[in-house]
Amino acid sequence: MAWYLNHYECYRCSEHWTDEWSCMCDDECPNCGARHATPIDSEDLTLQVLAEAGEFVVVRSPDTAEHSPDYEEAGRFASEALAKRFAQLGAN
CATH class of the missing domain: 3.30.160 (Double Stranded RNA Binding Domain)
Structure with a gap:
């Protein structure tokens, strides 16, 4: 299965974070809880x-x-x- 390191920037608070997953999926901001943040970049792992x-x-x-x-x-x-x-x- 594909594996990715997704890079995110929150559209609400500008927090930056990464998360590994089997797809380039949306995530929730760990700082403010904003939902459906789309990856700004992904690395194929x-x-x-x-x-x-x-x-x-x-x-x-x-x-x-x-x-x-x-x-x-x-x-x-x-x-x-x-x-x-x-x-x-x-x-x-």
Whole structure:
């Protein structure tokens, strides 16, 4: 399942906050409670490249993820460049 880090700015009080979720959904302002704030930006966190013991591991949020990304390993690589290339191709 896709996983995103959503960035918000409140239309009422100008509060800035982030929230991770499986979609780019509206959120409630943690400062003033204004509802239905739409993300001003989102980062796709579905695939991540992590350094681990001299290797680079690509992890992916699976289709079964619901309330957290539940990352699963998709591949291990000797270089960060190879891992990033794999992630760019969608780790299929």
